[in-house]
Amino acid sequence: MNHPQPSGRSARPASWRALPLAAAIVFAAAAALTLPIEPAGAQAKKRKPATHTVVMEGTSFEPAALTVTLGDTVEWVNRDFFPHTATAGGVFDSAIILAGKSWTYTPQKKGEIEYICTLHPTMTGTLTVK
């Protein structure tokens, strides 16, 4: 008994023949996508340093935990009715920041820095520099 040949058999070689073309299209597309990525990556390395704000209000630091990139600047703004400080023993010390005033600091090295307000020791914050 002769079985008929599977109908798909003739179609298979046809799709194999199409493979190189499909691969070429995929490679071209990937190359096109890759090209603009590199300059963008290089740009990110030379990005402009950012300034971050920590608000001192309700006798707390907001945000209490802040992560910045080395080179960035942090500005503490006192929106309370009385003075505060941002003090990390041996690392930085704003001294008195009067109500409505602010103080800026640019970290010099990477690491996690815990700080307080020396006037209100219940006020604590963490600055992570990466």
Added chain:
Amino acid sequence: MRTAVALAISLLTGAAVAYAQGPTDAQIASIVVTANQVDIDAGKLAREKASNPQVRKFAEQMITDHTGVNKSATELVTKLGVTPQDNPTSQALKAGGDKNLAKLRGLDSAAFDKAYIDHEVAYHQQVLDAVDQTLIPSAKNAELKALLVKVRPAFVAHLEHAKQLRASLGGM
């Protein structure tokens, strides 16, 4: 003496009756301003009389912080057109403050420092209780309520600071 006690009891009873529905915003304004002023006055005396430098520094900070709060509270009630209204609680705070000043004036050096700090611990606890149980729940104006919420953590910080000083002075 008996008259004084009777008066105190009638004042407290009066306060309970008057506040059956909580103090009005005008009464809260008066309580806030008086509570701050009482601590400023004690701080001014301690700035002159305290012998421990840490206690003097604390007193200085109490003057600064509570003056700042009062300035803002006064600006707010002026803006809102609210006239602070004297009431049994503000009167009791003032009377308690005067009594404390009279006691402190009779003390010197370490005894003064201890009495001042002990009172600061008790006073800030008392004011915090009033803020939590009466003032914040009763305040009707949103800005007045927000001001109370905003200054509350400073009173907590003052209380903790005073407790640390009490411990360092060899108190309880």
